[in-house]
Amino acid sequence: MTFTGFDIVIPALVILVLLVLFMGIKTVSQGYNYTVERFGRYTRTLTPGLNLIIPFIDRIGARLNVMEQVLDVPTQEVITRDNATVAVDAVAFYQVLNAAQAAYQVSNLQNAILNLTMTNIRSVMGSMDLDELLSNRDQINERLLRIVDEAAHVWGIKVTRVEIKDINPPANLVDSMARQMMAERNKRAQILEAEGLKQAQVLEAEGRKEAAFRDAEARERAAEAEARATQVVSEAIAKGDVQAINYFVAQKYTDALAKIASAGNSKIVLMPLEASSLIGTLGGIGAITRDVFGADGPTAAPRSPARPPVTRTPEQS
Incomplete structure (x- = not known):
């Protein structure tokens, strides 16, 4: 059996059509967005599911994870307003909301978020005293979240949380803080003891006052009775x-x-x-x-x- 040119062209055309269809069909997994570029220019974003593009003209640009992601901020030293050096580490959570902006507005998105977070940690915590730093962690987290989210908004992402994991002052500073806390507790104990002694003395004085008042009242009544008895005797004598x-x-x-x-x-x-x-x-x-x-x-x-x-x-x- 001899094959003509037409017999060869038909299968080749079928294979070419199947190949073109295969190249034009794109399946996007759940939790991801793909950007489409036409001759190097962004045109649209592919959402999860089955999508069609024009083969040889359109191509997939960036594959972005739109799920909430966690970014570990490494430990860094921060100098507080009262010149105390502390080691701070944190964690940030973010989510891509606009795939095009995240892909084309910034290069190396995670590195940009990391450096932005570390810089603002030094700025926010460096403007606070050590005691304020240790006691207002929620306030620090809220300020960091507001600042970082506002700065990263133009990148098409949403910073959902920024949490300070740990604050480690130097060992000698921890000892000084412990002695200060002990002195403060001793001071409060002495104040409470003095107030208790004062109250006891006041109550004792009030008790003596009440007892003296009652003793005086009793003596007054005895004197009245004595005077009454003397008056009765005097009246009897006056009558003979x-x-x-x-x-x-x-x-x-x-x-x-x-x-x-x-x-x-x-x-x-x-x-x-x-x-x-x-x-x-x-x-x-x-x-x-x-x-x-x-x-x-x-x-x-x-x-x-x-x-x-x-x-x-x-x-x-």
């Missing part, structure tokens, strides 16, 4: 009742002897000879009482008399 004054004197004398007898230091009391004759008045207290209150007056429950103190005259001593 001599027994009232006798009862009043006998009562005072009895109280004085009771105090002498109840003394814990000695039960033997030396009294003048003239004073021993006054003891006889004790026998007349019952009669005076009956004369004052009358035979039908209130009677008290019998009470065992206290043993009178032994008295000695100077001659007996």
Whole structure:
């Protein structure tokens, strides 16, 4: 069987058409965008799925990952505003939003983002004191995110997060900070102790004040009662009742002897000879009482008399 030229051309044309179709069909994976260049000029962006281009005229320019990516920022030394040197490392997250800008507005996108982040870390953290740097990490992250995202916006990317991973001051500076913290805690403890002592003294003074007020009130009431009793006796004397004054004197004398007898230091009391004759008045207290209150007056429950103190005259001593 002989083949003519037409028999050879037809299969060649079929193979050429299949090859052209194969070159014109482009499949883009999910999470990626491809740029299309026509004679070296950007024309459009291919999205995930099946796409068609013109073979031999169009070609794929850049294949860009549009998923969120992480960029590790290496450790660098930063000098703070108060001249303290600290080692700082960070991490940045970004996402390509415009494939054309990310491909044609900047060369080496990751390196550009890395240098931009490191530069702004030194700028932001270098404008803060060490204490402010260690205590305001969230504020630092927010400032870095705002600055870096604004600068990288023209590249068609979105910086989603910038996080400071670690801040390492020198060892001698850490020791100084520890001593400062201990001194501050001791200061607060002494202040609290002084305030507690002050409050205790105030409460104690208020307690003494209240007790003195109540003692004075009690003495005032006792004095009022004494004055009332004296007034009653005076009125009785004014009316000619001599027994009232006798009862009043006998009562005072009895109280004085009771105090002498109840003394814990000695039960033997030396009294003048003239004073021993006054003891006889004790026998007349019952009669005076009956004369004052009358035979039908209130009677008290019998009470065992206290043993009178032994008295000695100077001659007996």
